[in-house]
């Protein structure tokens with residue numbers, strides 16, 4: 691797995707519609723690879739934050755990043771991992787397409803009875819997503835609102851470089867708990883690409899922590915700790931979050947490799 695990490699910016703840049711935020715991420719990752727020590731790494735992280743969040747309020751000399759993961763990060767990646775949906779009205783046949791990509795990568799009521807591996811596959815395949823739209827024609831809504839049917843759905847990029855999966859409701863954390871995390875697939879094949887379970891974010895006492903994939907295993911990352919984290923198995927990393935009673939936030943899969951070229955006939 692380790693030899694796949696240096697290629698990661700290539701995977702992002704391979705995306706034809708790399709937006710400003712994605713370009714900044716690549717810049718940051720390239721920057722990190724030249725960091726001489728952890729203090730240098732921290733300053734590069736601060737530079738990335740200053741470049742991308744300069745319009746936010748300041749607390750003292752630092753920018754205030756208190757917000758949801760969706761507002762801070764995921765929303766900026768919808769041009770890659772957002773979903774476009776085509777609807778048709780069953781009453782008048784009118785067709786509509788979502789004008790902007792929507793975030794639909796959720797574990798939801800449909801996936802709650804599935805094995806976590808099947809639930810992940812269902813999200814990758816955009817099965818059973820929550821999507822509703824009312825026909826804009828007045829005559830269709832005379833008696834009852836005319837719900838349009840979903841006729842097609844796709845990620846903006848057929849194979850996004852990142853697929854962040856969230857739980858649809860807070861209460862879902864009670865159904866989809868830390869026990870299920872053990873059963874998540876560490877790799878997923880989608881459109882011929884291999885995705886790895888690259889990280890899971892958690893919230894505990896207004897502070898984010900994460901489990902991150904690193905060469906040789908996983909780490910329990912806590913930005914407030916100075917000691918370098920120990921590389922452990924995925925199961926042990928999950929257990930350490932469970933011991934804290936941390937809440938699951940986002941399960942992140944990253945694309946790792948380009949599809950194998952088809953042999954020439």
Ligand SMILES: [Zn+2]
Pocket residue numbers: 779780781782783784825826827830836
């Ligand atoms: Zn209609």
